[in-house]
Amino acid sequence: MSEVMSAMLSCKHLWKVFGATDKEFASLSEDEKNNAEALKARGWVAAVRDANFDIQRGEVFVIMGLSGSGKSTMVRCLSRLIEPTTGSVFIDGQNLLKANSKELIALRRRLMSMVFQHFALLPNRNLLTNIAFPLEIHGVARTEREARARELIDLVGLSGREEHYPNELSGGQQQRVGIARSLASDPAVWFLDEPFSALDPLIRADLQDELLKLQTQLQKTIIFITHDLDEAIKIADRIAIMQDGEIVQIGTPDELVLQPKTDYVKRFVRDVPIAKVIKVKSLTSPLAHNIDIVHSPYVNSEQSVEEIAKIVIGNQKPVVVQNPTGEVIGMVKPEAVAEVLAGIR
Ligand SMILES: Nc1ncnc2c1ncn2[C@@H]1O[C@H](COP(=O)(O)OP(=O)(O)OP(=O)(O)O)[C@@H](O)[C@H]1O
Numbered sequence: 001m002s003e004v005m006s007a008m009l010s011c012k013h014l015w016k017v018f019g020a021t022d023k024e025f026a027s028l029s030e031d032e033k034n035n036a037e038a039l040k041a042r043g044w045v046a047a048v049r050d051a052n053f054d055i056q057r058g059e060v061f062v063i064m065g066l067s068g069s070g071k072s073t074m075v076r077c078l079s080r081l082i083e084p085t086t087g088s089v090f091i092d093g094q095n096l097l098k099a100n101s102k103e104l105i106a107l108r109r110r111l112m113s114m115v116f117q118h119f120a121l122l123p124n125r126n127l128l129t130n131i132a133f134p135l136e137i138h139g140v141a142r143t144e145r146e147a148r149a150r151e152l153i154d155l156v157g158l159s160g161r162e163e164h165y166p167n168e169l170s171g172g173q174q175q176r177v178g179i180a181r182s183l184a185s186d187p188a189v190w191f192l193d194e195p196f197s198a199l200d201p202l203i204r205a206d207l208q209d210e211l212l213k214l215q216t217q218l219q220k221t222i223i224f225i226t227h228d229l230d231e232a233i234k235i236a237d238r239i240a241i242m243q244d245g246e247i248v249q250i251g252t253p254d255e256l257v258l259q260p261k262t263d264y265v266k267r268f269v270r271d272v273p274i275a276k277v278i279k280v281k282s283l284t285s286p287l288a289h290n291i292d293i294v295h296s297p298y299v300n301s302e303q304s305v306e307e308i309a310k311i312v313i314g315n316q317k318p319v320v321v322q323n324p325t326g327e328v329i330g331m332v333k334p335e336a337v338a339e340v341l342a343g344i345r
């Protein structure tokens with residue numbers, strides 16, 4: 001199977017140039033297309049410039065960049081809420097940009113869902129019927145859609161509030177309802193454009209934890225936009241950094257922090273403590289035969305060095321490492337953790 005077919009979402013040579021018709025843009029030479037000043041001189045805004053990436057099934061792909069760098073335009077093109085100027089987008093092997101309007105509606109229903117920073121709940125409906133609303137539109141029978149809505153209310157921790165109205169909820173709770181509603185149709189690809197940006201930091205951290213918990217259960221393919229690097233590092237498998245419409249680097253959080261390719265990326269990541277992005281798995285060594293795996297403390301290979309530092313350094317001896325399914329995969333030595341904390345590694 002080709003890369004395009006196996007990835008859940010694949011975009012190739014994707015451009016969105018506001019102000020230009022497809023034909024006008026196509027008439028330019030490659031040099032002209034890649035000359036930002038020349039495009040600007042025509043009064044055009046190249047909000048997405050030649051984006052190429054594949055997102056795997058179950059991956060959390062975060063898009064970061066300064067305001068105006070093209071993040072929202074990118075997700076709108078990937079979901080075809082706006083028409084890209086040129087390029088291709090495949091979702092689950094289907095050519096999104098070739099779909100006619102009927103096919104597009106069917107594709108969206110079957111595969112996609114979106115959450116935005118400012119989205120509207122219906123004020124005159126309670127939680128249950130707000131969450132069931134997308135299913136109602138899809139013609140799902142009442143008992144079925146309300147049963148699904150109850151499941152989702154439980155999933156986002158709002159059980160008991162089914163009959164409440166949106167104005168009786170806090171901002172964080174409303175955001176949970178928005179998340180539940182966007183999951184009602186069980187989308188394969190979940191687009192979230194700054195869903196937590198309007199919330200205060202503690203609520204925001206709770207919702208990030210909630211999202212991670214949901215993701216271990218649901219295994220969606222997630223495209224998540226944020227301004228906040230800590231948020232990105234916490235939830236991303238990979239992060240794409242955008243600058244003036246261009247993706248300047250794509251990598252895992254530790255790749256970006258340890259090997260930033262440009263000064264712009266460097267500026268983004270310079271304040272991130274390395275211990276926050278290095279995972280236990282990259283410090284794991286084979287288990288020595290004299291380690292007492294019954295009495296040793298355990299750490300998880302997916303945790304950050306920062307999270308496990310106290311346990312490992314406090315233990316003085318190497319600590320056993322398990323993978324997320326509970327299998328013992330090796331050990332981590334206190335010296336290795338100390339080296340990361342000291343910035344030697
Ligand atoms: N409909 C439009 N017509 C013309 N220009 C637009 C349109 N929508 C966006 N732009 C321009 O495209 C560029 C990218 O905008 P976009 O909203 O994608 O940025 P963003 O990275 O999401 O920013 P923010 O972090 O502020 O949400 C900006 O220069 C913006 O002014």
Ligand SMILES: [Mg+2]
Nearest residue numbers: 071072073193
């Ligand atoms: Mg935006």
